[in-house]
Amino acid sequence: MRLWWSLVFGVTMLACFLLVVVAACVPSLKWWLPDPVSTHAHHIDALFYLILAVTGFFFVLTEALLVWFMYRYGAGDKPATDADFPKLFKPFTKYLDSQHKIELGWTILPAAILLFLAFFQISVWAEAKYASRRGEMFKDATPLQVAVVARQFEWRIRYPSSYRLEQWLKLGKNFEQDEDFKNFAKVKSPEDVESVNELHLWKGHPMLVQLTTADVIHSFNLPHFRVKQDALPGRILQVWFTAKKANMTQLALDSDAKTDSPTDKADDKNRWDLACAELCGWGHYRMVGRVLVHETQDDFMSWLRAKEKEEHGRVSAKK
């Protein structure tokens, strides 16, 4: 029976291991991390793979030992002695008689690995979320600022008018001092442009989202961008990221005129969701918007002007 039970354990654990390998190595299944399309996404993915490697090693080590022990020391066999050890472990067996030393060993080693893992995360976390560090992403440019209000069950996204945006972009790195820029999230201007469930931006330029919710908690979740931030009632939180890839080609823009559905705009492979990640009621699952990244600033501006025309009947200009 000891063979049977070690097989039950061993084969099941092997199957789990193989499932991870298959999911990671067969991209056509789409069972693995979605395409990273923001500038910081690959930093997060690298940490994911680092943790996967460390945990994978300890998974294999401990499960293999357990299965081997289950087979080797199953009842019915002669009582085991130290002499049964494979030669490989010889250097270590002398410590087995001293629980104190071996305990010390397998406490200090994992502690060192865990501490390393913990401190190694901090810089990427700071890069993604610390307000004090977001200047590095904005560098000298004024970010594209939008205000996002989540509500049951949609995303309302407010853009500055094209004229206002152009004024901001001229500010360069001084944008933080600009009153108009700072007040955007709180003060709604009649010239602003609103869209529902469509988040537009352009490639290579940082975006600053002023996030809040009109009702319950929602979560602003862009899986492809490795961005997630809950939206809290009564508070405006900032989210920032930069797209590394575009999914709105001119072709898609042209076909835009023929259909209203945002799902048809980008081709299937490049559909990036803005999917609410915090339970917010019966429609939570379908509180899904799209992220549409334009190739250039000009493309974005022409979309914004077209949208302005559609909403206000004219394109904004200096008064």
Place this chain on the structure above:
Amino acid sequence: MSVSHSQAPALHAHHEPGFLGKYIFSTDHKIIGIQFLFTSMIFLALGGLLALLVRIQLAWPHSEIPLIKHWFENNAGRISESFYNMSFTMHASVMIFFVIIPFLTGAFGNFTIPLMIGARDMAFPMLNMMSYWVMWPAFVLITLSFTVPGGAASSGWTAYPLLSTLGIAAPGSNMGQVLWLASLLCVGVGSMMGSVNYITTIINMRAPGMTLFRMPMTIWAMFITAILQAFALPVLTVTLIFQLLDKTIGTTFFLPPEGVTIGNYYTGVGGGQTLLWQHLFWFYSHPAVYIMILPAMGMVSDIISTFSRRPLFGYRAMVYSISGIAGLGFIVWGHHMFQSGMDPRLGTGFMIATIMIALPSAVKVFNWLGTVFQGNLQYTSAMLFALAFVSLFIIGGLSGIFMAATPVDIFIHDTYFIVAHIHYVLFTSSLFGIYAAIYFWFPKMFARFMNETWGKIHFTLTFILGNCTFFPMHILGTAGMRRRIPDVTAAVNEESLLMLNQFISISALLLGLAQLIFFANFFGSLFFGKKCTERNPWHSNTLDWTTPTPAGHGNFDVIPNVFHGPYEYGQFKDRTEDYLPQDVKYEGPTPNEGH
């Protein structure tokens, strides 16, 4: 430390209580433990059925639901979204508050503590009885909540405001949520009564010679768990009352100053903080995660040592580990809130504490492996579940590191990766520990054995199907599938996962069926199982096995004297047996002292 004899209500041989006094309104800790055991099993079945509803919906999101489709006539026979939300909310609430915690601390805490420390009963038998009977209002309220208008609570077991506090936001957030809160309050009061009782009993009522470091790991784990409950429960109680007041008399603990608007409905001004609930709730519920695993760890340690015929490796390290887990457990609650809007710099601190809590868990795993090493393993059903606990707790422990790491958590937070993690810890670890304990202590409880063949069939199916059900959820999460959604085709990156979801659901349905074997074996063995007349059928060392089978009210013939630790298994110079019960005097060198 002085060790007092328990003179508690034992030895009333002259007036044998009637059926009601003996089995229903009993102050005997063993009977109270068995009462908890039975009610937890009933709720296990209910929670399991709710889980199957969730799984059916996820695998076949656009199909009619079999058998109960007439409930959903105005939704074309499909489960409605609100019903789905209610199902997973109640699945989690039932499993956590009415199954895992009552099983571990209620059933096995009650049953094992006096028996294993050599006491005649708990320190406060009447309080012990009340700790069970105060659960009954909770049972009634939570069951009734399914029938009120709007249905039972549907805002997740975490009940985040404002979804849970505004009746207009979700149908379950009306009377259903009120009953949910009231029910949990009763559970909390019951747990608090138990906790006080366990701490007092373990500190004051140990048999002579039972020093703290001669206590079995089960008792250490129950002791630490009781301390965790004593410190964490008041916070839960407070926050439940806050939400109850918000819902009933219109306070605004969680409503922001300017209020919110849903459709045309304006809540009016508030004055509170939405995040307050999350902080208070997780300040309880993170330690609660350890409340749900430590007792299982303790029992598994004893079972593995018994059936390996080997001393538990690193006993003291094990004690320090669970104490470490308990201590760190109070400063890691923020890891549930990395993406919540809490200051990210605070998140960094919580991350370091959280990653370091993996250390005592790792030490425990190595110690279990050290115990099995060079043992003489006896593959009983109890041992198999205990070994599976170790094997699968490794997965649950390792996957925890992903979400403890704040940057990686940005991606996997609120995905199925979390669902996979919690089920590896609560199903394949805690529940496996509970199964192991049931197979192990069944003879002492009912003086009959459970059927071993059926036990092993139950084990094999549960082990394989449990992994088939929960392991692929890691893949779902890695691919970005969100939790708490009824339809994976709603977002494009989730569509590719439908097939994997169907595989999981079929495994889950079979897993559910396999548990029927357990229920049949349990109740069959209760009446027709092989009789156990021996005091110590497993040749174990701890004091519970020195009592008559079944133990009467008062447990011991005479209060035993304790001479050794509980893990003296192996070769003795002048003993033919390979074990040394704690109450047997033996002068020679013992296996455990060799280390």
